[in-house]
Amino acid sequence: MNINLQSGISALLAIIILWSASPRVYAEPPTRFTFIPRFQDPDPGKRFWGRNGGNMYMERMPSGRVNTFRVQKLATVHGLTGIIVQKIEEPNFFVFIADSTSKRKELWWWRDNGPWQFMGLMGNVVAPIPID
Numbered sequence: 001m002n003i004n005l006q007s008g009i010s011a012l013l014a015i016i017i018l019w020s021a022s023p024r025v026y027a028e029p030p031t032r033f034t035f036i037p038r039f040q041d042p043d044p045g046k047r048f049w050g051r052n053g054g055n056m057y058m059e060r061m062p063s064g065r066v067n068t069f070r071v072q073k074l075a076t077v078h079g080l081t082g083i084i085v086q087k088i089e090e091p092n093f094f095v096f097i098a099d100s101t102s103k104r105k106e107l108w109w110w111r112d113n114g115p116w117q118f119m120g121l122m123g124n125v126v127a128p129i130p131i132d
Contacts, residue, residue: 029071029083030100035107035121049097049122057085058095069095076106077116095119099128 016047045062052058055071066068075096076082082098096108096116107119 017106028101028128030122030125032107032124032126033097034124035120035122038120065124076091078106080104080106098122100125 014058024027028049028060031047032048035047035049037047038046043061043063043065047062048060050058051062052068057069057071059067059069062065068088070088072084072086074081077084077096077098080098080102082096082102085095086095087093087095092112096106096110097120098104098106105122105125107122108116109119110116
């Protein structure tokens with residue numbers, strides 16, 4: 001085996017080892033989930049969330065009303081990796097959605113300059129389907 005081939009194989013092995021040991025960079029947000037508010041709410045009951053392709057989520061309320069959220073960025077909130085979505089109809093309102101692979105399937109909300117507030121737990125979580 002010549003020196004160049006041996007160096008190339010060694011470099012490839014080093015890259016594979018580093019890649020497999022590095023922390024996950026991309027979030028794995030759920031495609032669908034349910035949520036039951038545990039707080040006083042004018043529209044109580046189970047809500048259905050679903051990713052509407054690309055970077056949008058729709059929240060269907062028990063009354064039939066629909067809220068739309070746009071994915072803003074990857075984030076870590078209270079030690080959980082996930083995404084932050086912004087409510088289209090109320091631009092100062094954000095929701096953190098934990099990864100579908102998270103041990104704690106939590107939702108958190110944030111408005112204006114306040115701290116993150118616990119919103120509740122996701123149920124019936126449907127994760128993205130791996131394609132490879």
